[in-house]
Amino acid sequence: MASSYFIHLAQKSFTVLMLLVGPPLIVSLVVGLVIGIFQAATQIQEQTLTFVPKLIAVFLTLLLLSGWMLNLMVDFTGQMFQEMAKVRF
Structure with missing residues (x-):
């Protein structure tokens, strides 16, 4: 169970990371x-x-999306703490 938990944690972390970093990177691009x-x-060079x-x-993008990003991070952190409490090694 521990290995599947860590794989799930890595997948979820990567998804949240892409959701947080994607909008500023796309705007910059x-x-x-x-x-x-x-x-x-x-x-003109x-x-x-x-x-x-x-x-x-990028600053304006972060300013406009900061509430959504904060909610996403808080939800993710809460879910991870709840799931860590369930893990038995």
């Missing part, structure tokens, strides 16, 4: 792609032009 296309079209908009977009 889209903003970077748009800025890259803009730079290629205008031939300023380094801060890619960094600052991505930083602002």
Whole structure:
């Protein structure tokens, strides 16, 4: 039972990790792609032009989704503590 529990724990942890990290990464990717296309079209090669908009977009994404992310982490932590109490080695 212990090995199946740890496999289940790893799968659930990975799923929660992807749900938490996915939105900011996707937003950063889209903003970077748009800025890259803009730079290629205008031939402006300023380094801060890619960094600052991505930083602002990721910050706004985290700000907007922070409540959902916190609820997801609290629920996951509560479930893990409940499941750990049931494990018998």
